[in-house]
Amino acid sequence: MACTDSKVSGPLSAFVGSLGFPQFLFERISIRRDGPLSHTAAHAFVLYVSTVALRAEENPALDVAVHLSRALNVPVVAHGFFDDRSAHATARRAHFIIDSAREAQACLTAKGIPCTYQIMKNGARQPMHLTLASRAVCVVTDEAFVEPYLTLFGQLKRMKTPFVSVDTSCIYPARLTRAKDCDRAFRFRNATSAARRKRISTPYPPPPSVRPHHSLNSKTVIELLKSLPKGLLYLANDTCVSTTDLLENTQIDVTVPPVTNTKGGTGNGIRRWNTFLAKGLSSYASRRNNPLHHHNQGVSRMSAYLNLGVVSPFRVGREAMARADGKGKSSVNKWLDEYCTWRELAYSFCYHVPNHLDVKTAIPTWAFASLEKHRNDTRKTLSLETLAKAKSGLPLWDIAQESLIRNGELHNNLRMTWGKEVLTWTRGAEEAYEYLKYLNDHFALDGLSPPSYAGLLWCLGWADGPKQERPVFGKVRFRSARAISRRYNLIKLRDAIRSVESPLTRIFQMGVTAPPVTEVTAPPVTGVTAPPVTGDEEKRIPEMFISNSKGLAGQKRKSDGAKDLNNLDAKRTKKDEKPLDDVEFDGDKFRGELSLPAC
Incomplete structure (x- = not known):
């Protein structure tokens, strides 16, 4: 299912409003830099910069980008990057993020969406995401709640290219909450639970597909990829190159190594979630506070996968909610309260208080x-x-x-x-x-x-x-x-x-x-x-x-x-x-x- 084609006229905000997005997507969109859309240049495209939605499925920002590309009749390019000099750029974090991005990009490539990636390192520090953004018709990125992603917002705002952010993290979008409700859990619960309850069980809307003449193997996209800056990685094609090799010559902190029990990738995250659904959710209330049960299904251990958007928070909420009236319903409802109240309170708080590091x-x-x-x-x-x-x-x-x-x-x-x-x-x-x-x-x-x-x-x-x-x-x-x-x-x-x-x-x-x-x-x-x-x-x-x-x-x-x-x-x-x-x-x-x- 795709938005209705619309004639391009006026600024991005008017264009977005005229496309007839599904309500699920529309309420998540924030216009971060408005401006006219110009797509007459050769090799024009819509750029999706992935930051905290490292997944191919149930990704609202990606879906908005594809909708825009269809309406503008230009290809969409998905891009990700890892900065080896960003705060806490450890080998642990680098492996988890890049392994997750590699799997997501492989899935997108199978859907005909061209994907690029950059690992910033010695001799390759020019931020390609900004170079690509300067050439794009418009930019779509995941809603930023914390650093270093807020810095990316600042960089994109200083450019001429119009861009939007899309909330990929919350069941009830943070932009719809009120700052005054984000200081206490009980106040936030009272203000948002009814609206969230209406959304949590709603099936994710059918994702749009790229137009055939803009798919990965089309002549248009092949010519587009040839025109992109040199040095970009194509993770989906580099399956024989290990993540360790990709990180060679970077300045990551190797004294904090990857962990083998929590590997990146949507497949690994979903397997962990399915195991908790089957073996842990129904007894969560009685076991969650005992750390001896931490690695024995006492808790879901899904936070890393959810915080970086490796697993869809909508899927997790929907599947937990489906068990709210079944076996162990008191435990299920307790887990849902933690998930819907405390987790989303944190996101809404950071959204309304961007200076939360002070x-x-x-x-x-x-x-x-x-x-x-x-x-x-x-x-x-x-x-x-x-x-x-x-x-x-x-x-x-x-x-x-x-x-x-x-x-x-x-x-x-x-x-x-x-x-x-x-x-x-x-x-x-x-x-x-x-x-x-x-x-x-x-x-x-x-x-x-x-x-x-x-x-x-x-x-x-x-x-x-x-x-x-x-x-x-x-x-x-x-x-x-x-x-x-x-x-x-x-x-x-x-x-x-x-x-x-x-x-x-x-x-x-x-x-x-x-x-x-x-x-x-x-x-x-x-x-x-x-x-x-x-x-x-x-x-x-x-x-x-x-x-x-x-x-x-x-x-x-x-x-x-x-x-x-x-x-x-x-x-x-x-x-x-x-x-x-x-x-x-x-x-x-x-x-x-x-x-x-x-x-």
């Missing part, structure tokens, strides 16, 4: 003032380097940080404790937020995203109300890692985290020799050893994976729950391992454990 702008006035009032309270300050090494000396926190370092993810309930504790080692909201952004974005696959920033900001008082004042935290909600340590068997938790990834597999699969990563060394624990290595193999493995016989033996903690790690197993009882209670909302008050946007 903590003074992002958190409530009372929270910032209270944390500033207590910034000089007595505390033991730790450096960012120490925390990045997972060497805080607090066992539960170090386990959480090691999960990020090793596996690129952290259980959501544990992440709240991890984030709150950073307040006790830093001075004031600004330093705490800078530390949290680095620790999360550098290691987590779901970092650099609205749900991640919302979770970090909650630790500093966002989407919460003032509590009883106390040292360090002021009126911000208090949460103690030492006290919460009583709830978990820390040896089992560390074992679970260390069992997910094989160090040798990770390093050898990259095809590079990673230098010793002393700056992110996780504290070893006596009796919990990494797989044995010998000889030359040991030289290829970052220090954080090499067992240290000294361990933490002899380090005693007070009776507040952070006990000697080596004695925990013997003293643990079934009562200690009981899952945390679910959260219940009652106006401004919470009962039980609070949950945040990650799924």
